[in-house]
Amino acid sequence: xxxxxxxxxxxxxxxxxxxxxxxxxxxxxxxxxxxxxxxxxxxxxxxxxxxxxxxxxxxxxxxxxxxxxxxxxxxxxxxxxxxxxxxxxxxxxxxxxxxxxxxxxxxxxxxxxxxxxxxxxxxxxxxxxxxxxxxxxxxxxxxxxxxxxxxxxxxxxxxxxxxxxxxxxxxxxxxxxxxxxxxxxxxxxxxxxxxxxxxxxxxxxxxxxxxxxxxxxxxxxxxxxxxxxxxxxxxxxxxxxxx
Numbered sequence: 609x610x611x612x613x614x615x616x617x618x619x620x621x622x623x624x625x626x627x628x629x630x631x632x633x634x635x636x637x638x639x640x641x642x643x644x645x646x647x648x649x650x651x652x653x654x655x656x657x658x659x660x661x662x663x664x665x666x667x668x669x670x671x672x673x674x675x676x677x678x679x680x681x682x683x684x685x686x687x688x689x690x691x692x693x694x695x696x697x698x699x700x701x702x703x704x705x706x707x708x709x710x711x712x713x714x715x716x717x718x719x720x721x722x723x724x725x726x727x728x729x730x731x732x733x734x735x736x737x738x739x740x741x742x743x744x745x746x747x748x749x750x751x752x753x754x755x756x757x758x759x760x761x762x763x764x765x766x767x768x769x770x771x772x773x774x775x776x777x778x779x780x781x782x783x784x785x786x787x788x789x790x791x792x793x794x795x796x797x798x799x800x801x802x803x804x805x806x807x808x809x810x811x812x813x814x815x816x817x818x819x820x821x822x823x824x825x826x827x828x829x830x831x832x833x834x835x836x837x838x839x840x841x842x843x844x845x846x847x848x849x850x851x
Contacts, residue, residue, distance in 0.1 A: 612651070612724070613731030614644040621743045628744050633801065633822035635812045636744070639784070645817035649786045651724045652842050656757050661708040662689040663767075664696040671710055697767055704766040706830075707759035711844070728844070729755055741848050744821060745780050753782070755846035760797045761839045766830035768802060773824075777851035781824050784844040787814035796833040797841035801826065814841045821848075 616638050628634045640648065657674040670689050676682035690705045697703035711725045720726065731737060732753040742750050760766075771781055783799060791797070791814045799820055800811040804827075811831075812820050822828070824847070833841060 612644060612647050612727055613734075613737070614641045615639065615736055615740060616641055619740070621740070624744045625746060628821065629746065631810070632826065633810065633820070634744060635815070636819040636821070637815060638817055639740075639819040640817055642817070645786070648728065648784075648844075649816075649842070651728065652757055652759075652786055652844070655724060656709050656759075658707040658709055658757075658759055660686050660690075661704070661706055661710075661756075661758075662686070662693045663702065663704045664689070664693040665701050665703070669704075671708070671713075674709075697765075702767045702769055704830075706764040706766060707761060707840075709757040711756050712754045712846070725757070729753075732844075732846070738848070741780065741782070741821065745823070745848075747779055747848075747850070749850045750779060750848045751850060753846055753848050755844055758843050758845050759839070760830060760833045760841035762833055762835045762837050764840075765796075765832040768806075768827060768829040770827050771824035771847070773847075777849035778824050778847040779850050780848040781820075781822055782846060782848055783812075783820040785814050785818045785820065786816055786842045786844075787840075788838065789816045791815070791841070794834070795837035795841075796831045797837070798831045799828060800831055801828050803827070814843070 624634055659673045660677055661671050663669040672686050677686055693703035693705050711729050715726050715729055732755055738750055742748050797814045798811045800808050803809050
């Protein structure tokens with residue numbers, strides 16, 4: 609997997625840093641070489657055992673492994689959790705539902721030792737990627753990354769929140785996108801940034817081989833993916849941390 613994670617050598621880091629300094633966010637298009645992007649995409653689409661993540665209000669988020677989702681009892685629990693999330697969202701409270709594979713948890717618990725996802729997490733914590741993040745954000749103390757694979761399929765969404773885990777060292781959120789190149793605005797899945805009045809001040813379209821970086825805490829959400837959208841809005845997401 610020599611090409612699993614190779615950065616595009618032509619990135620204009622100075623221009624990206626200037627953009628980030630103004631808004632606290634930036635989308636870096638064509639962040640990986642095309643060969644590397646295709647290889648990561650293959651890992652995400654071909655060998656990722658997708659489970660489900662749900663959240664509702666202040667309750668602890670729930671994570672269901674693929675093996676659980678595929679059982680009748682597990683499917684029932686997932687549907688119940690998704691309905692609870694929907695009920696909270698209907699009241700204007702926090703909620704979310706999307707497919708995921710918790711890479712960091714999988715590595716820590718030894719789900720697939722030496723597998724492609726473990727290698728991917730190693731690349732996210734290597735100097736090459738962290739160096740790019742430091743150059744663009746200007747935060748020299750970034751030292752590690754966590755991560756999960758996420759898949760927003762029809763009826764999935766991530767409600768408005770701010771990622772306020774400052775005490776845990778969260779400084780910058782990242783979204784490494786591998787959505788289909790033809791992803792249409794009508795299909796949702798946009799990363800949207802909101803002001804205090806709830807107005808959208810900027811939104812990033814899901815793009816193949818694009819890295820979103822933004823400071824946290826900041827108000828943001830991922831817009832609802834409608835039933836007619838294809839599967840799906842795939843990404844690797846997480847936080848860049850100082851501890």
